[in-house]
Amino acid sequence: MILESSQVKRDMHEQVDVVVIGSGCGGATLAKQLAAAGHSVLILERGGYYTTARGDFDQRSDDMLARITGGRGLETSANGQLALMNGNCVGGASVHYWADSWRLPDDRADLYTQLGIEGHEAADLAPHFDRIERDLHIHPAPPELYNRMNRLFDEGAKQLGWNVEPVRQARRGCVRSGHCYQGCSFDAKQSQLVTHIPRALEAGARLFADCQVDAILTDSKGKASGVRASFVDRSTTRPNGFRLEVTARTVVLAAGGFSSAAIWLRSGLPNSNNQVGRNFYCNPCPFLHAVFPDPVEQWLNIPSATGTMDFRLARSEEGVYQEGGYLLHPNQLQPEFLALTLPGFGQDHRKLMDMLPRMGGAVSWIDDEVPGSIEIDAEGRAVHRYQIQGVDELKTRDALKKQALLLLAAGATEVIVPNLEGTRIRDENEIAVLDRIDLMDGGMVFGAPHPAGALRMGPDSRSSVVDSKHEAHEVPGLFVADPSVFPLPPSVDPSLTIMAWSYIAAEAVRARLT
């Protein structure tokens, strides 16, 4: 059963075993497991419920940012450097993700173990990954999913001697429309909306959409006891006047890496060691455009059928950073996003737009090491403070240089930096300019697609927020099941890891309930 705000005609009160805040990879997976185990589960989702049957996924960026993206696609970090790419709909960010599906690398699972995380080792995760890959029809991208930019990427990498591999994809019956970021119009992308959410509902879970959690409630002993929420009118994006109060035996915070810490802070929950909202990572994405002699039409077919893992781990010598620390992939932007990321204005911009069909590009996901923070303002809204700095700036510049190298090797006649100056690179000798361009202060804007860490897991409440059972150190009965708990970024797309960790979180909640 899904309830939408248009159906709500009065204030409501619910009593359940588990209330889950958020319906993305974390919340949906956990809800499915607990409902299947026979518990009464209520999922609350701030965003709307949208379906292909209703024709909601119309592939237009203006409409779809409004429907499925947090802040309608206009949210940035406090300094304006990062565009926050968060979901705000049933299914969460998985509705706009690229369907890239990576298992957590063993080296990163080992690192988490070294940090004191228990029960999340590679061997613990493997059966969950097996199941997720089966349930979401995950498979290596076949040749027919390679668009022109993907093939150019492989050609460039081959010239440079870099290894490439097909990226595993959560897709079934993909029609190659190229509108993955706007939400799949054909239910082919295996987002939570078409996988774990319907399975949770089939198992008896209920879901209230357009329902914004105002506060997590606690009882007189400090144990989580439920939530207070407001229904949101989609036509105004403001509360519609009707309230919800939920009494629950356990509360699961799964609102995503951008939002969960803010809900905690807004609720006034204990934060004795000032750890809530700290250690915020986000996988910043530097990218470059490139002009090729022949049509590329990067907006067709899927975004990243291929990529190289050669630079996933940073390489240092005697403690000094040398290279790497990111993934490197072909990029895909729809024309309206290409327009706003191409430099210049007026006729200069027009000349670039005239070359749009021949425009390709590359993108990297930086495995960031220098965290920012999440705070709330006087109105309780999240403020994301983050600056690409230190070793992350070195990684970013190295990633840009590797992108330029690859794009030129693939045959690009010109590489275009999406900065205000509109820096151009026409041959390898000019790549060094990327060591000098201004990355800060609005000089360039980066995507921030993969938040993590702001409610991190660890054995010690002085340096972490939740324990290895996903339960808050300071709030019994409050569990966290989203990437906020990652002690460090997973170094790959996090969706599979979020789901696998949520299977573990579901077991912990289940143990608490029985």
Place this chain on the structure above:
Amino acid sequence: MNLGNRTKMTSLPVSRRGFLQIGGAASAVIAGGGAGLGCFGSPPPVDPSLAAERPEILSRDELVVLAALAERVIAPAPGGPTPLEARVARRIDRELAIVGGRLASDVPAALTLIEFGPWLDLRPSRFTSLEVEAQDDFLRSCERSGWLVRRQAYAGLRLLCLFFYYSDDRSWPSIGYAGPMVARKLPEAANAIEALDHPLGGARS
């Protein structure tokens, strides 16, 4: 302090953050030069279609500045709509009415900075009163400005203009984009042209 016609522009939008972070700077510009701004008069007369717009967040003067900026930022391809025809400024205004919050105060502040920015360069004119060549020179100076807030104001407004122009399907044929494979369905809180002449909302009391 004589604020002259500046009273129609944003004066005190001090934001704690935002894509522009320029509210405080805009206020400082106005406060510092307030005595003289009235000397530069009102924005020049505007196209009747713009005069007919009913902005929800921006003042009329701010809408005029935004429309003038959009005209310089966007050079339509042959056959494409002008920024005025694409109602870029009004669509941005509608989006501000929907998202509210800091963005709804940062954008007016940025427009103030753009409109009176030439004055800071010792050019006794509003942006909207400059010849188009001088407007382009001014925007180029914003692009390369060592003053962070000016660069951010330009960058943020430029981004909004381009997005709301190139999300108009009439702009697509000229750039080689065939468009979506499925029919359009407006969201409940839409910023599309079709929605602009209808009031936003239907909120319950």
